Amino acid sequence: MEKITRISNELKDWIQQTLRSGVNPESIVAAMVKKGFDQSFAYSTMLRILNKQSLETVDASQSPYMYEPIDLAKRGNIIATTDREIKVLLKMDKPFITYLDNVLSTEECDQLIHLSRNRLQPSEIIDPITGEKKSVPGRTSKGAYYHLNETSLISTIERRLAEITSHPIEHGEGLQVLNYDVGEEYKAHFDYFPANQVDTEKGGQRVATFLLYLNDVAAGGETIFPKIGLSIVPKKGTAVYFHYGNSYGQVDRMSLHSSIPVLTGEKWVATKWIRQTTISQKKKTEEVLSK
Structure with a gap:
């Protein structure tokens, strides 16, 4: 079989992300070779990336990301849900990012932290080349995972997020609570998957993230979008929503983001990833049984 001697922009981005997360270059090269890349090409590609040299990609001429109208952008400065009024504190169009206040009550934040504290496990990433889950130095938080509607509290939160975004609950992954x-920290990364890791039975590509802040952080812990110079300071009950997938199957590389180290105290957040379509019932069952 002919060895692969070309690389996409998307894979280049994910290699850079994986390096930032603490994976050593030799492991990435070995994984590339295992996936069918020519060994010499894999090594030369890694060297060019490490030395910040230009690298020709197969989709170098790919059209710029096409921004589409986002329903949430049309909602005004006060968003009314069944049980709450959400206030818009900040809004950007390209990439689409909005910072929202009063998404969760103080009691809901405290309950979610209490519910999660005893089920925290070391956080992992999905290797962009192998597709396997692994712990890496660049992601040092702990996490607790929930399936859809696992408790009445989670059902209430999921319903509210669906009303805010207009994305059905079934398009979302189960809520994940993280503690730092x-x-x-969590070094700069993308939330969407590389093309070879998109699973249609799991709802396809991720298109948006809803990140909810469950406590105030005395120092550090900001969410940073380095490509646009935006820093979001955690505030209990607030949330940031960012959208990075369109109907053309493109993903927005401007959505690169990180969680910088906590300097004082601790940080609690809850993450809701939203997919293109509904996760299949088979996959839902598999995910529930695996938790």
Whole structure:
């Protein structure tokens, strides 16, 4: 079989992300070779990336990301849900990012932290080349995962997020709660998957993220969007929503983001990833049984 000697912009981005997360270059090259890349090409590609040299990609002429109208952008400065009024604090169009206040009550934040504290496990990433879950130095938080509607509290939150975004609950992955202690972080990364890791039975590509802040952080812990110079300071009950997938199957590389180290105290957040379509019932059952 002919060895692969070309690389896409998307894979280049994910290799850079994986390097930032702490994976050593040799492991990435080995994974590339295992996936069918020519060994010499894999090594030369890695060297060019490490040395920040230009790298020719197969989709170098790919059209720029096409921004489409987002329903949430049309909702005004006060968003009314069944049980709450959400206030828009900040809004950007390209990439689409909005910072929202009063998404969760103080009691809901406290309940979610209490519910999650005893089921935290070391956070992992999905390897962009192998598709396997793994722990890496660049993601040092701990996480707790929930399936859809696992508790009445989670059902209430999921219903509210669906009303805010106009994305059905079934298009979302189960809620994930993350805890960061002093010094813990998540280096710059994308939430969407590389093309070879998109699973239609799991709802297809991720297109948006809803990140909810469950506590105030005394120092550090900001969510940073480095390509646009935006920094979001955690505030209990607020949330940031960002959209990075369109109907053409493109993903927005301007959505690169990180969680910088906590300097004082700890940080609690809840993440809701939204997919293109509904996750299949078979996959839902598999995910529930695996937790």
